[in-house]
Amino acid sequence: MNVVITSEVLTAYYLCPRKAYLLLYSKERGNLHEYEEILLKNQLKSQSKYLELLEKKCSDISTYSFSNLQQKPEFLTDAELIVDNLQAKCAILRRTSKLNYEPTIFIGTYTINHTDKLHLMFVGHVLAKILGQPPDVGHIVNIQGESRRFKLEGSHKVFSPLLESLQNWLNESFLEEPPVILNKHCSTCQFREQCRAKAIQEDSLSLLDKVTPKIVHQYEKKGIFTVKQLSYLFKPRKRKKRARKPPAVTHDLKLQALAIRTGKIYLQEMPTLTRQETELYLDIEGLPDQNLYYLIGLLVRQGEKIEYHPFWADDIDNEKQIWQDFLTIVAQYPNTPIYSYGSYELRAIKTLDKRYETNNQEVIARLVNINKQIYGKIYFPVYSNKLKELANFIGATWTAPDASGIQSLVWRHYWNDSHESQYKLKLITYNQEDCYALKLLVEELERIKYSADVLSDVDFAQTPKSQISEAGEKVRSQFEMILRFASVKYEKRKISFSQGQVSEGGKRGGTKPSKTMPKPNKCVQVPQVDACFQCGYTPLKLMETRTSRTIIDLVLAKNGVKKIVTKYFGFHGYCAKCQRNYPPPKLLEFERHQFYGHGFKSWIVYQRVALRLPLQSILESAKEQFNEQMSSTRIPYFMKNFAEYYAETEQAITKRLLESPFIHVDETNFSIKGVNWYVWVFTNGEYVIFKLTETRETTIVHQILENYGGVLISDFYTGYDSIPCKQQKCWVHLIRNLNKDLRENPFDIEYEGFIWKIKNLIIPIMETVQKNGLKKFYLQKFSTQVDKFYINSIDNKQYKSELVSKYQQHFKKYRDSLFAFVQQDGIPWHNNTAENAIRHIAIQRDISKTSFHEEPTRNYLVLLGIRQTCRYQNKSFFRFLFSEETDIDNFKSRKTKKRNK
Incomplete structure (x- = not known):
């Protein structure tokens, strides 16, 4: 079979590789959606009209053929361009002054999308192969006859990866059929029915809404291939009691899969909807391609009375009237919530309000998006949170079996062409039924809100309902009581009713006992x-x-x-x-x-900061070694006292850092009262400071490194990319990631080859560093090899492997910051110095196993920065504290004297 790559196949591959495969190799052609048929019809109509006008203006027009192409007429029409295994159709070729031709294609829509541009690029590519020189520009004409000009120079970077993948298909003796990955384009695809049937048969993960090929691949690496398998990954997790910030609302695919498997509704959060006596339900139909809103449907519920108001616009001239009619009705029900589903209605209201300058913010404020009540909070046993799926589950129906947003565009097109009342009636009925479906969904949320505890089809995601019987619950409670008896604190906490019996804890309240001072020396x-x-x-x-x-x-x-x-x-x-x-x-x-004096405080601070001892261990050591019994509150007080005392020391360290030719930076999370904060370290290998921030935003880095003229050495966290100074990225992080991906993808031959190229580049550089140090004199000679590596392996190179493509973009993005150490003297190629400095924090975090508080943590970090500075300078932090010195540079550790033999 002679298989050729067409523009249809290329754009199909961009949308879905499986669709491209079926177009190339399947005898089944599927059923073209009515919407796609309409677009094709519009395209041909626009093309015919444009050609008629062109023929009236110009006489030098010929139908495309190879012989006519040699004669170089001004216009060639109906061109079917064929070269090698490529085939492209182009409505018009226009001769330029360079005796080259520019392609013109037609589309059946008002706006131009990315697939239209891909089509034009492919036509230009095939035309360049025929003519021997690429066209500079191409044209796309929309349904209104408006032509837009696009540069084709450099377009191969966009479509070449797609074309190369398709050509690799043609060269393979055995080609495996791409898996089914459902996406948003499936609704209009000609193979939609057979692909969905296959996905359901396989229980494909892509049945779940918003699941991308990347997500599917991630789960497949873990051995998860079906929705049912995914459902078993969900584990209830309790939120930290001390967390002061609510967790971000995200959609949990595992919980969605569990809901589908069990057929239950799962709640992450209870619905917060408050019903009123009068409510409005809104649904708007529009033509996104024309930016026209032609039908505003409003369902009014007053108690048991329900009334539906459709506001219909024949064209753009009537849009203003239906908008004003809508506002008039809404004004009759002040302070009444207007329910909608999704963001489309909100965008439509804002657009109409701005377009007709009504300045009606009150209506916008009354809109209630029901999707926000559901997304990430309530999980129905359906594949997506689309209104149709949710409403179908709870019993809503539509008169038209194929009712959908895409089908409404088809009906509106038929009405525009014929003005037959049946299509208008279909659209109004569809809109009305959407409003009723929304009303039904709101009622379902109310049912869940007030009856979730007793509904058998509703469960709580984090604290599932107990299915234990009454007798079993009695036994369980008695066992719980026995477990409480075993508690260490039970004897102290229990209430005794025996006369004269006092608990071991003693009396609460009263005056605090004063400290008994020892006899002075x-x-x-x-x-x-x-x-x-x-x-x-x-x-x-x-x-x-x-x-x-x-x-x-x-x-x-x-x-x-x-x-x-x-x-x-x-x-x-x-x-x-x-x-x-x-x-x-x-x-x-x-x-x-x-x-207590400075020396005693110094000993306490050293135990806490340098030795990382918990508070109770420090108190026990003080009691056993010095016979001093203190309250645990004294230690944070000592830390605060010393943080203030050494504030000028930290300022001096910061000044020294900013004078350094390079600074390492790194960050790690740190729990403050159950909430993740972040600790940042800045060091040059001799001086160290730490900073605490509430978020991972790099504002603190910008503040400290403002006007810094040296080199910032960091990992690949994207927050550092915005720092306005020279940078060197950590090769250790990169090599770790390369090795990790190599272990996890042993059969990716292309990736293995890519790794070898990196190895051949970096190993000689590292050998030179090991032999001669970080000296520009010895390293700058590798700049040529770096340039060759980018020319041969990165720039304008197309890879089939997704993994290689990812690293290709990585190397492109960080070209300058990966090899800064080659261009300057003494710049480290790794960020190990910062990691070593901040590792102390991670160990302290693991030892303490409890949440910290903000102010004590800031005090701790001031002292830790001084401790790490002493360590990097090989000075005794212990003796520095006892010396009462505040300038580390002036402090010298006492040298150990050699004993005479």
């Missing part, structure tokens, strides 16, 4: 105030009033840490002139309830 008398703070009078009179403060502290000894208790005391000074008395200034340096 030494006493230090501090001097009194020299002069009056108010008037400067001197000398002050020494008073008998004495003030003291006992401070527990730790100091670094020769072989460890030593606890000391110091009592500071002094006498007040009295100003005879102002009659004021002043305590010793040294004692004013201590806070009101301060018991």
Whole structure:
């Protein structure tokens, strides 16, 4: 069989590879949809009319043939272009001044879509093969005879991947039939019936709405091929109790599949709809291609009384009138909700309001989109959330068995041509039945809202109803009571009615016991105030009033840490002139309830930050090692105190970072009260700072790196792409992904070959780095190999493998930022430095296993940045804290002295 690729096959492959396969190899041609027949009829009518006008204006017109082509007339018509295994039809070829020809094609619609452009590109490609030179431009003429000009230069980049795939089909001795993947184009496809039947037979995942080939492929890699198999993946998940933000509303395909398998309605959220005595139901019919709204249907329910109002427009001239009639009726029912389904009605109302300048925002505010009450919240046992499917499930019917949005376009076309009343009646009936279906759906939501607990066909997704009997429930509750007996805290929490019996927890409330201070090791008398703070009078009179403060502290000894208790005391000074008395200034340096000195706080902070110990473990260590018993609230207080003390240290680190020729950045999620926040790290391998943000938006990166002139080294998170500075992407991340995909796709030969090309490029570069370091002098010679790699493997190269195509786009996008280290001295090719710095956070997160709070986390990050800076500079964080120094650059760790033998 002589198989040729036509423009119809090419555009079919763009929409659905299976359709292209059936057009090429199947004897069955299917049933062309009435809508497609109308478009074809409109196209031929427009083409005929255009040719008639052309023949009146120009006489140098010939029908296309090879001999006529050699004579170079001004116009060639009805061209059937055939070369190799390609065939394209073109209505008109117009000669240009370069003795070349430009193609003109016709379409049966008012607007031009992507498939029309593909058709024109394919015609231009075939014509170029015949003439030996490509046309510069082509023309598309719509149903109104309006011609639009399109550049064809460089168009091969768009259609060549499609054409190459089709040509590979022709070269294969055995071609496997593409799987059924239903999509939005199926409604008008000539093979729609047989494909849907096959999909139902196979229980295809594509039966579910919004399932793309990519999603199907992802599930197939996990061994999930059917809707039934997918349904078993759903697992109820409880929302975190501390989460302050509601989860994003998304559609769960697994739950949809479960609903289909069980035949139940599943609730993620209860309906929030509030019914009223009077309600309006709206459905609008239009011609999107012409931007015309010709039928506005309004169903009014007042108690048991129902009235339907259709507002019909013969053409665009009547549209304004039906809009005003609609507004008049709606105004009779103020503050009444207007129910609609989907976003089409909202867009139509906004368009009409703007078009006729009625400025009726009140109507827009009253619109209630019922789809929002269902999407991601209520799962009916149907394949999609389209109104027809949902309403059919709950019992709605339509007079016309083929009633649909596409069919309404067909009826409107027939009415435009004939003005027969039967088509107008069909459209009004269809619109009215849509309104009734919407009303039925609203009633179903109300039924679910008030009766979900007792309805057998309704269940809760996250907390399924218990099917246990009354006797079983009694046994279950008794077992639960036994389990509570085993609780560690049960004895403390239980209420006792025995006289004189007191629980172990002791009395609640009352005064907080004061801390018993240990006996001081030494006493230090501090001097009194020299002069009056108010008037400067001197000398002050020494008073008998004495003030003291006992401070527990730790100091670094020769072989460890030593606890000391110091009592500071002094006498007040009295100003005879102002009659004021002043305590010793040294004692004013201590806070009101301060018991611990800088050394003790340093030890606590080190345990928390450097050793990552939980709070209770730190308290236990303090008690066992130093006989100090504290409340757990003191540790966050110490952290806050030190974060403020070392604020200027963080500022100095930030300044040093911004002076660096490069900065590494990375981020990780961090739970704050059950909600995911993000921690960001900035480092150059010597200085480190951390920042906390509520979202993953890169605003903080923009703020810190504003006016930064160095190189930013990061992973491939797209948020970093907007940072206005030079960048180097992490090759470690890229290589990990390449290896992962190689393991998961062992039979993708094209991908394996692509990996070899990358290996041949990057291995010599890495060997040079290992031998000579990150020096431009040795690395810039590889710029030529990089350019060759892009010419031979990336630019203008077409791949069949989706995986290779993905990485091809990846390399195109990050061409400059993948090889910045080749062009500059000392720029790292990986982001391991940032990952190592932020790994501490991940470990702390896993150790704590609890949610943090915002302010303590920010304090923790300030100190962690200082700790990591000390680590990268090989300085003791422990001794730095004890030294009370705030400038890391000035601090020098005490060197260990060598012992004499």
